[in-house]
Amino acid sequence: MFLNELYTPLESRFTSGCAGIDMGATGSIYNEATALMEAFARPLWGLVPHASGGGESALWPMFLEGIINGTDPEHEEYWGEFSTKDQRMVEQAVLGLGLALAPHKIWEPLSDDQKMQVYNWLNQINHVDRSNPNNWLMFTVLVNVGFKKIGLPYDQAIMNDYLEKIDTYYLSDGWYSDGLTDQRDYYIAFAMHYYTLIYAKLMADDDPQRAAVYRERSAEFAKDFIYWFAEDGSAIPFGRSLTYRFAQVSFWSALVYAEVLPFSYGVLKGIIMRHFRWWFEKPIMGIDGLLSIGYAYPNLVMTENYNAPGSPYWAFKAMLILALPDDHPFWQAEEEPLPVLKDQLRLQEARMLVCRPEGNKHAIAYTSGQMANFDMAHSAAKYSKFAYSTLFGFSVPKAGYGLVQGAYDSTLALCECDEHYRVRRFCETWEIGESYAYSRWHPWNDVHVRTWIIPAGLWHVRIHSIHSTRHLDVAEGGFAIGQSAGFSRSDRETIHVSNTAVSVQLPWGISAIHMLSGFDRGECVQPEPNTNLLKPRTFLPSLCSRMEPGDHVLISAVFGATNTPENQESLASPPIIQQQSDGRIVIYDPRNHAVLHTVDLSERRDKDVDNGN
Incomplete structure (x- = not known):
């Protein structure tokens, strides 16, 4: 045996x-x-x-x-x-x-x-x-x-x-x-x-x-x-x-x-x-x-x-x-398939929202508020990214300089325009709702970030409300997707980069990120080898921006799925947002224009203050 x-x-x-x-x-x-x-x-x-x-x-x-x-x-x-x-x-x-x-x-x-x-x-x-x-x-x-x-x-x-x-x-x-x-x-x-x-x-x-x-x-x-x-x-x-x-x-x-x-x-x-x-x-x-x-x-x-x-x-x-x-x-007993499971389930004690956007093919955990009580190697990467996926895994940094060494997938990385990036680590405040994960975190003591993660089928929307007294470069990383191995090549391998979107299509999957508001440009980062847990070499669709001191709102839509004709159609239809004059942001499902979630930036800020945060 x-x-x-x-x-x-x-x-x-x-x-x-x-x-x-x-x-x-x-x-x-x-x-x-x-x-x-x-x-x-x-x-x-x-x-x-x-x-x-x-x-x-x-x-x-x-x-x-x-x-x-x-x-x-x-x-x-x-x-x-x-x-x-x-x-x-x-x-x-x-x-x-x-x-x-x-x-x-x-x-x-x-x-x-x-x-x-x-x-x-x-x-x-x-x-x-x-x-x-x-x-x-x-x-x-x-x-x-x-x-x-x-x-x-x-x-x-x-x-x-x-x-x-x-x-x-x-x-x-x-x-x-x-x-x-x-x-x-x-x-x-x-x-x-x-x-x-x-x-x-x-x-x-x-x-x-x-x-x-x-x-x-x-x-x-x-x-x-x-x-x-x-x-x-x-x-x-x-x-x-x-x-x-x-x-x-x-x-x-x-x-x-x-x-x-x-x-x-x-x-x-x-x-x-x-x-x-x-x-x-x-x-x-x-x-x-x-x-x-x-x-x-x-x-x-x-x-x-x-x-x-x-x-x-x-x-x-x-x-x-x-x-x-x-x-x-x-x-x-004869082996049986997984039972029918919910597309989305809040695991309150695990501090995560687990989604299955392709049925049982793909499981993704959207997390807020986790962290070990001792310092281990890459603890932020292991516990504090926005998403963890059976299809794409996650990446850890190989070194501390630049986006290539940092391999900042499924997170927002910020630096003082010096290539030394910081990411979400400890969450000062966190909340797992039925349709979102929220956190408030501080990469520096005078930089406050409030983050919402809203699942939207094969997509998920990230909203960051940032208050900073510093000049910052930021990079929003999507899912890192494994590159082809050996001599294998396929006409299903395409990389598209523009100022508003980056997508990578490979035979086994599609990873993409789409700018909805606040970013300057797209970039397909090729991280250091051996940073991702599933594949030794990856592509990392990212959105980048430079921010002056003040208040900013960054909104992106991130896509991750297997590569099928149906999923390629979904790639062409990212979630729709509507920013209203009263500060609310409404996220719509592009398939049926149903409201997925509404984020009230001012209400959340007041709530955090009321809680002493």
Whole structure:
């Protein structure tokens, strides 16, 4: 099966004592010894469920030897001791899962002395300080669940304390926050829900009340989270840790494992299997057969400081379904397509408006108000762009000078006429309506920007009301669209640039931006390579302008869709705006002249002032 194919390249990369796997030379914030241990542990997220479901692997003797040596204080490859927050706590979680699901592989073959060494090393997690107010609390819970399942001493008090803390992160409608932060990214799916679903399954008899709550919350979350997926299996690239790739679908695997069915087995199987197929059609593995660091191709530019060479193997959390027996209904079910979903859905707790302008072909999230509570690489690009798309992804800067290096797609970039641009980062005020996303933000303390994003079918309208005491250059970026690869060329490839519009048509998609008010010229930027998550080279339709100090209103219409004759017709009909004398801006649908939304600039300004902003 394909799992064994993914594991084959690991065989020659174990360290001499098998307690580490050497996957590459790039670095992370933790030391090389910890990186080797991480690379050892993360493939177990697939092997443990596989073994639980009756699967076998030629790698188990090496993993068993590695566990023995890694937990032996006298061995040169001992994984070491820790007393505070440490990356090794993250990797202990899968060993706790292994004790619960596959003791016949990692526990029963050990001698009594070896068992005590494994227990002592894992039990360190019960003695660290409690400075991990986020999903890390569940690592301790999973280790203790593992202890409990094989009859070892465990700390029920810590489990209760941590699970009660997890409950304080619950918001509503199935959504958590990952601790005290404004980020609502994949950690809600592949951490908060994933771990609590495992707990719900393993502790259903021991803690039925919590198990029922976790099941109920996950079923509610699933009704929103399904909007992040397109019919081809792709998911909206958004937030941090995207190098974990098909971990995006691990939530759905955990639902099936925990027997939570907000949709039929066929729908769930379709989501999972299409996602796997989408990923394995991408060049995500290097010539050595190892999962690379990156997203849809190898790419260090977009990664986090905690992404070591073995980090991408956290994707194997999606393999939890392998714990299901061969006769489980999931395996017997026929794949079903995505159900009929709304064209537009407000996800209030996620601070986004998710739209599906081409049905299930394309999902776009329009966001306002998200940001992580710690500084990571490219945090503004990962959380604060105006739009995130399954079809176009998003881009991160390669450097800080100019539009080419900055790759400012789906955002408004501003500079003091010196090519050093700033973008939306933190939102001072934000609001997600049924038909718009709003934010107020400050690229400088004396520059105030109020932004409205209004979906309009294949288009969306952006309105920026700007008050500035500075001379500024501004650039409004549309969707970055991947350039052709190899020798492929097509008569369907066209680029059009004028003072009022820029469009790029390629066989797989159309990206365009149209000036409705306030801009000086159009420009097709060709960003630095390896800035976009989906394609290494892109075109970026943009509108540019130079502004004097004072008040300005910039309005644009942005188009993003697959390339079909019908969509080409829509490209010729951008939304219509009407600026009224009382300061209101009315946006009309060009198809039927229906009012999509009305923006009252003066009312919004007064409201922000009234709120103390």
